[in-house]
Amino acid sequence: MQNGYFRLVNDFKGYGIALYPPKSFGEGIREEEVWKYLDGLKIPYDKKRIEMQIQFEEDGICHLGDGECPVCPETYMLDVSEDDMMATVRFIPPSEGGQRLTKEDFLRDIKNKNIVYGIQENSLQEHFESEGVYCTDIIVAKGKRPVQGKDAQIEYSFNIDLHKRPAHREDGRVDYFKLTTINQCRKGQVLARIIPEQPGEPGCDVHGKSIKCREVKKETLKFGKNIDLTEDKLSIISQVDGHVSLVDKKVVVSSVYQVKGVNVSTGNINYDGSIEIAGNVDENFEVKAGGNVVVNGSVEGATIIAGGNIIIAKGMNGMGKGYLRARGDIIVKFLENSRVVSGGYVETEAILHCTVSSGSDVKVDGRRGIILGGRVQAANAIIAKTIGASMSTATTLEVGVEPLLISQLEHVQTAIEERKKTVNAAQVIYDNFKEKQRRGLQFNDGQLRYMRSVVSLIQEKSAELDRLNRRLASLQEMMETREEAEVVVNEQIYSNVTIIIGSVSRLIQTNYRYCKFVKEEGEVRMVPL
DSSP: OOOOOEEEEEEEEEEEEEEEEOOOOOOOOHHHHHHHHEEEEEHOOOOOHHHHHHHHTTOEEEEEEEEOOOOOOEEEEEETTSSSSSEEEEOOOOOOOOOOHHHHHHHHHHHHOOOOOOBBBBHHHHTTTSOOOOOOOOOEEEEEEEEOOOOOEEEEEEOOSSOOOOOEEETTTTEEOOOOSEEETTTTOEEEEEOOOOOOEEOTTSOOEEEOOOOOOOOOOOOSEEEEEEETTEEEEEESSSEEEEETTTTEEEEEEEEEEESSSTTOOSSSSEEEESBBBBBTEEEEESEEEESOEEEHHHHEEEEEEETTTTTTEEEEEEEEEEEOOOOSSSEEEEEEEESEEEEEEEEEEEEEEESSSSEEOTTOOOOEEEEEEEESEEEEEEESSTTOOEEEEEEESSSHHHHHHHHHHHHHHHHHHHHHHHHHHHHHHHHHHTOOOOOOOOHHHHHHHHHHHHHHHHHHHHHHHOOOOOOOOOOOTTTTTTTEEEEEESSSSOOOOOOTEEEEOOOOOEEEEEETTTTEEEEEE
């Protein structure tokens, strides 16, 4: 394969440009290369005539002028890529009687043009050791791209997925006894190890300029009590048999506290680790845990607060005062007359006259799968078999905005109103003082100290007001409706159910079956499953 090329030669009238067409599927002559070459030598030419001969790939000479052919040495056109990582050259043959360019002269010339790194002498060998390879791209220099390293990683030997769901039996019921949400560990067990970082290698462009590689990220193991760090500081090992969890990227090991039941014999329980209750939690008692709370019996009118998950095998009747709050998920047989707040999902077989807030989704499945009365909120989705009842019990479902954000927003708005009242009241006192001072009234030391405290109060509360307003703006920005939010009805929804998605709502006025409700074009719409 040979590309087409051109050369200045003598002809019978004077001199011209000889055009040599490509051979064996080589690239044709580039017209712009011809114009650039002739313009550089300030030789006039008939552009249309040369164009026609190039287009028809005719072998011949286009006459340019009278007299002897200008003697021009071999030259070249150098091109450097935009990222300075590659330089290519296209050699132009010498005119008839002109001299060839030597390899040494060429290398010295490109060095003067600051092409100094990654010179590809082997690529140039064929051109300089033969009659010439003309009008052909030859790589003359290659830069070295940086080799990016790998960040260090922490590999955990226990399950760090805090949202494991319970199994379902063949008859549709949820098996609350077969859950693996608690990570048991044994003494001497490796809990986590660091896979060390791999540094990268810097690169270099054809001009010799160094190209830095990305700095790799190191990792350190964060852990609490009952854990040993190995000598190489790359692994951590449990000192005891117990329960392991990951809390804010910190590995925590604690023994699981086991109790038969929570009642008058135990009193309230407050434990840093996880708690497993074999029986029931009686009315008015309180259970607080830094980890998970598992109740293998039932809960009546009690309070359970967990830093992990809450699992209640036989359900909860809150009697209007029961309260569940978990940073993780809440899994319970049924919920009745209770208030529930979950940072993760809520899964149950029935929600009856409850106030439920979920940072993920609420799934009501199993034998009954009903939501009746009260208010249920979820950031992503609410899924149930039946919603409402034939007697049109008022029920409200809200999806699309994280409930905790709503709570924070309301708290910040209340705090802003309180600060405004304080500032306004103090400002009235200050303005009254300044007016009396302007009229020439004299004040004693006690009154002056009091006014200084008023000024300090205005400054302090005004600064707090500024912070709260910034927080309010941030929360309002975060309060964007999740477009995928939905309410799914797997069997039937009855009238007098209010569905809120983000900032729009709809009161259901007729019964529907096997459908879901989504937000479309600024309104809540029903679509079939």
